[in-house]
Amino acid sequence: MINATKKWIFLKISGAILVPLMLWFIINLIGIYDKEYTDVLNFFSNSTSKFLFSLFIINSYFFSALSISEVFEDYVGNDKIKNVANKLLYASAVVIPLITIILISKL
Amino acid sequence: MENKNPLSPHIQVYRWHISSLVSISHRITGIINIAIITLVCLWVSLLLLGETKYEIINSLLNSVIGKFIILSVTWSFSFQVLSEIRHLIMDFGYGFELKTSKITGLIVIFGSIILTVSFYLIGKNFI
DSSP: OOHHHHHHHHHHHHHHHHHHHHHHHHHHHHHHTTSOHHHHHHHHHSHHHHHHHHHHHHHHHHHHHHHHHHHHHHHOOOHHHHHHHHHHHHHHHHHHHHHHHHHHHTO | OOOOOOOOOOTTSSOOOHHHHHHHHHHHHHHHHHHHHHHHHHHHHHGGGOHHHHHHHHHHHTSHHHHHHHHHHHHHHHHHHHHHHHHHHHHTTOSOSHHHHHHHHHHHHHHHHHHHHHHHHHHHHHO
16 A cells, blocks of 8 residues: 555544544533633543543644645645655644643643 | 656636635635644643633633634634535545535535534533
């Protein structure tokens, strides 16, 4: 299997997983965004919320990194710029969720 | 080595159709959504700083601007969800006929508005 096929399969699987996680996230975000500090803290301290939120951000960044690299492939002609952009994209897709998960584990 | 792969034709070359509008909007909302998720990560991380510091962000979220932002975020996510489902259905080989593609495109556009209102009501009343 060539890399482009693997990438397409990963993109489709993560896209399918993202749909229910996005529904869970947006409904809960609307429910808590304007609440007091303790309510928001209680929500993110709950182990189910922590688990689903962690899964949501890991999957979102994974899906976005693959999708945005497709945009670079379609619209960026210069290979050097494309490679740097892709490296920054993949690095941020690992670093941001990792830091967030470490921080919410302390809540 | 020079990359010989062709780039996508410039978007102004083609006449706009519902399917092209949904396709480009899918990409734009995808990029907006990941920016929003990054801000949400920052918002959740701010909880560690304590209640006093959190008040600044809380007052912004409770303002009219905050509500407008949340509604826009809800629409962007709703659009992405419906458009992703449309893409997944197309990946199974369905919905490529011009008429079907136009109808599903319209479902994504108008459905995202209906979903935004529904999500807002569900989130506000049941969470």
